[in-house]
Amino acid sequence: MSIPEQRSDATTAMAPADWSIDRAAQYYNLSGWGAGFFSVNEKGHVVVHPMGQPGPVIDLMDVVEDIRERNIGFPCVVRFQDVLRARVKQINEAFGKAIAEMSYGARYYGVFPVKVNQMREVVEEILDAGAPYHYGLEAGSKGELLVVLGMNADPEALTICNGYKDEEFLRLALLGRKLGRKVIVVIEKLSELPHLLRLADELGVEPMIGLRSKLTTRGTGKWEGSSGDFAKFGLTVPELIHAVRILKEARKEHCAKLLHFHVGSQLTEIRVVKDAVNEGARVYAKLRKMGLPIEYFDVGGGLGVDYVGTHSNGYTSSVNYTMDEYVGDIVYNVQRVCMNEGVPEPHIVSESGRAVTAHHSCIIMNVFGQIEIGSVEEIAQASIPQPNEPKVVREMREIVASMTPRNRAEAYHDAAAKKEEALQMFKLGILGLEERAVVESLFWKLVRGIADLNRGKKRLPRETKDLGDKIADQYMANFSLFQSAPDHWAFDQLFPIVPVHRMGEAPTRDTTIVDITCDSDGKIDRFIEGDGVDETLSLHALRPGEPYYLGMFMTGAYQDIMGDMHNLFGRVNEIHVFVDDEDPEDFYIEEVIPGDTIEKVLSRVQYEPADLFRRVKTALDQKVKEGAIRPKEGVSLQDFYESVMKGYTYLGGV
Structure with a gap:
């Protein structure tokens, strides 16, 4: 589709005289949500600081040009693996620093919950970056546990098993114990405990047991319902007492190694973190006094990231605390309660997934047209x-x-x-x-x-x-919201959307963004703008014959695995970008992972591409026999049908 000519009386979203690159960075709030990983250079291009600032710099438009030269096709997921590694380092060193400053009597063992992003390339990078810290993995299903048992070979790192478990799941976890791994089975419902003890005895292995406490403290934000008295997982206080009795009767109280709780993903308020840790630490202390030699205190997930960049709890996609504040409050409050109760300080475990992965991935999409009301x-x-x-x-x-x-x-x-x-x-x-x-x-x-x-x-x-807002232009972007940002569609999760170039120009169009699916829900009409949220986003006027690229950032958590195939738009092309060690302003693409072809997507919904081709070929052959189509044209149409079948599911040549 060709880009239409622009209106000569275009409504000015920003006054050109007041615009600058600094103003662009403020308007799109890169410093607010970027956590030091993103900024704008003198060319007006978004740049990535993969290891934080100061440090190496990658011009995102150079990456775009490389994608174009390789004919990879848009939309394209770009993973900055160095950002992933930097986030792993940040959270481990934040805990290490707090523990040292407070002379805390134990250490930190982090685990990455693979449900946040199960992609092999993500898990491998996290384990490699986390190796100096004995960073482990968490699994919540049999499929995830199969992955974790194969990937997490560090005998000092933890493997945490959460979620409801059948006998097969429990046997898999005990297989990990046979391998000499620190595999901890977290008891989510009381009936799992006797089954685990029976199977461990049958296999002749000592289990490592965790107990999940259902805290009364409730989280904040979109996932507050995952905590509190009516939460889906965990043991109530009477059930915890019963679990202690079961362990003692079986003479297996020494197997109780961990206390776990979770008050929700993306916690918006630091107050909730403090309250939950206080309550959880009291539970830990009482269990220690009841004779359970618990060594690990697992605060679960919840460390939020500031998608909006307001550093407040005014939006559910924002948070009112920093990583250092989160870490410091956990260490301080556990230490304080343990000192008050006279029990040993446990090793601290957290299951931060969103905070580790969100920033490392973005999706680059091209805008191919616009819809105006009243041209x-x-x-x-x-x-x-x-x-x-x-x-x-x-x-x-x-x-x-x-x-x-x-x-x-x-x-x-x-x-x-x-x-x-x-x-x-x-x-x-x-x-x-x-x-x-x-x-x-x-x-x-x-x-x-x-x-x-x-x-x-x-x-x-x-x-x-x-x-x-009502008459804003609709910019048509080559992507599927349901595949690349399902959380925005499902519950209005905000993701930063920024033009990756032309930042030196004032954006003159108030816009919303629509995707290429045949669904009225395939649109974005809430945007991060300055220090708040608006129903439109100011973007640049489209120029005939000139590509215009947008980046949707912070998509590294959950979006990869939760995307669906609405309208049979499959997984998008993906590249992995690393800093060039010899040139801090250059990069290299280590790996290209092709997106889904149409025939691959069709196979997933039980269509056999060869059978579809045969049906169309038969219909064309019949038309050739009838003289409605010339034989040469019939062959050409067959080849065209087959080439489309083998092509990318998204738009090309727009």
Whole structure:
């Protein structure tokens, strides 16, 4: 699809005179959500600082050009594996620093919950970066445990087994114990404990047992329902007491190695972290006094990332604390309770997945067109009066012509009523299609005029204050929201969206973004803007024949594995980018993972590509026999059908 010419009277989203690269960085809030990994260079390009600032720099547009030269195709997931490694290092060193400063009597053992991103390349990088810290893995299903048993070979690192477990799951965990690994089975429901003890005795191995406590403390944000008295997982206080009794009766209390709790993913408030750790530490202390030699205190997940960059709890996609504050509060409060209770300080375990993976991945998409409400051509044509126009058209012209800053609300009411009147006349056959089109174009002319008057004003009539958002352009981007950012569709998770180039130019179009699926939900109409959230995003005017690229950032947690195949758009192309050790301003692409072909996607939904090809070929052969298609054309059409079948599921050549 070709990019249409831009309106000469384009609504100015940003005043060009006030624009600068620094202003661009502020408007798109790169410093707020980027955690030091992203900024804008003097060319107006988004750059990546894979190891934080200062340090090596990668120009994202250079990566885009490399993608184009390799004919990889957009959309494309770009993984900055050095960012992943940096985040692993940050969280381990944050705990190490806090433990040393407070003279805490044990150490930190982190684990990565593979459910956050099970991709092999992600897990491998995390384990490699975490090796100096004996960083482990967490599994919540048999499939994940099979992966973890194969990948986590460090005898000092932990393997935490969460989730509901059947006999096969428990046997797999005990297989890990046979291998000499520190595999801890966390008891989520009481009935799992006797089964585990029986199987361990049958296999002749000592289990490492964790008990998950169902804390009363509730989390905050979108996942607060995963904690509290009515949470899905964990043992109540009476059940914990029963578990202690079961262990003692079996003379296996020495196998109790870990206490675990979890108050929700993406915790927005540090207060909740403090409350949960205090409650959990008291439970730990009481269990120690009851004779369980627990060594590990697992605070679960919850360490949030600031997608919005406001550093507040005003948005569920933001947080009001830093990683250092989170870590410091955990270490301090565990130490304080242990000192008060007179029990040993346990090793601290956390299962931070989102905080480790979110920043390392982004998706680059090309914008291939736009949808305007009331284009300049339509308005210009409607603005020319015609002889013998119906009364409703003349009256709409009068409303538009008489609109002033003082009467804009009244003019809007009158115009909306006149537009509805024209619609009713059209339904009754009184008004023609052309006349109805003129009325609607004049209505949008008035709406655009009001939006211009409203821009920058704080006190506005309620009926007109949202008109600018309603008439925003829809930029058509080559991606599927359901595949690449399902959390935005499912529960309005915010992801930073930024043009990766042209940052030195003022963005002049208020926009929303629509994807290429045939679904009205395939749109983004909530954006991170400055220090808040808005229903539109200011982007640059599209130029005919010139590509325009957007990046959706912080997609490394959950999005890869939760994406679906709506409209049979499959997995996207993917590249892995590393800093060039010999040139800190250069990079290399270590691996290219092709996205799904159409035939691969069809096979997943039980269509056999060869059978589909045979059916189409038979139909074409019949048309050739009938003389409706020439034989040479028939062969060409067969080849075309087959080539599309083997191609990328997304748009190409746009």
